[in-house]
Amino acid sequence: MRIQVKTVTIKGNKLFLENDKIIYLTKEMIAKFDLNGKTCLDDETFYSLIYFRIKLSAYNMLAKRDYFKKELKNKLIEKIGFADIVEDVVEDFEEKGYLDDYEKAKSYASQHSNYGAKKLSFIFCQMGVDREIISEILEDDKDNQIEKIKQLWYKLGNKEKQKKIESILRKGFLYGDIKKAISSIEEEEEE
CATH class of the missing domain: 1.10.10 (Arc Repressor Mutant, subunit A)
Incomplete structure (x- = not known):
């Protein structure tokens, strides 16, 4: 029927x-x-x-x-x-x-290498990416955070220290990682 x-x-x-x-x-x-x-x-x-x-x-x-x-x-x-x-x-x-959310998120993270873990995590949550995928991708990138911060630091040039820190924080990097990067830069400059 x-x-x-x-x-x-x-x-x-x-x-x-x-x-x-x-x-x-x-x-x-x-x-x-x-x-x-x-x-x-x-x-x-x-x-x-x-x-x-x-x-x-x-x-x-x-x-x-x-x-x-x-x-x-x-x-x-x-x-x-x-x-x-x-x-x-x-x-x-x-x-x-x-x-494939995993591959898309991985690709997005590599294309936006100047973003920190917090900003990427926020973006991925907004896009509905599974928390496990977010954790896995951010864990893979965890070791590169200090190097990324150092690159951004040099890129920001002769701006005052506080302005550089604020700029890098806005990109989603953790304050503790920024302090480590600054210490590393200062050590390199002393050598």
């Missing part, structure tokens, strides 16, 4: 839903789901159609750049809606290896 759940109107490449939501269709979608002349879609067809649309959007977005899982999910929900179906697509993409 066919259950009619969604009343739809199709005009050109647009599918108009009851709630004034518009879904843009491709010719492939119209043919695949046999949408010509339809005014009602059953649950299964509707889910498959929306899943297909979200999947196309996700592929297009990932072709342009990498995303964190939460970031992609939020953008798809904002663009198309249907949070439960977006969740299914994102899970499918993660299983296929198209989304």
Whole structure:
């Protein structure tokens, strides 16, 4: 028995839903789901159609750049809606290896080498990265913190000491690490 759940109107490449939501269709979608002349879609067809649309959007977005899982999910929900179906697509993409928060976070950390552990941790939390992944990535980078601070110190040039410290703190480095780096720099200068 066919259950009619969604009343739809199709005009050109647009599918108009009851709630004034518009879904843009491709010719492939119209043919695949046999949408010509339809005014009602059953649950299964509707889910498959929306899943297909979200999947196309996700592929297009990932072709342009990498995303964190939460970031992609939020953008798809904002663009198309249907949070439960977006969740299914994102899970499918993660299983296929198209989304990998660990690799994305690792790449982000290396691209932003002038950020300290606190700032990276904050950014990763905002992006919905799992705490275990955050800890692992920051642990890998822990030994480089002093060297990074020293590089930033030299880069800041002849500014007064307090201004340099404040600048480095704003980049998310720990005060204790900054003190160690300063001591190391002072020792090197004495030699």
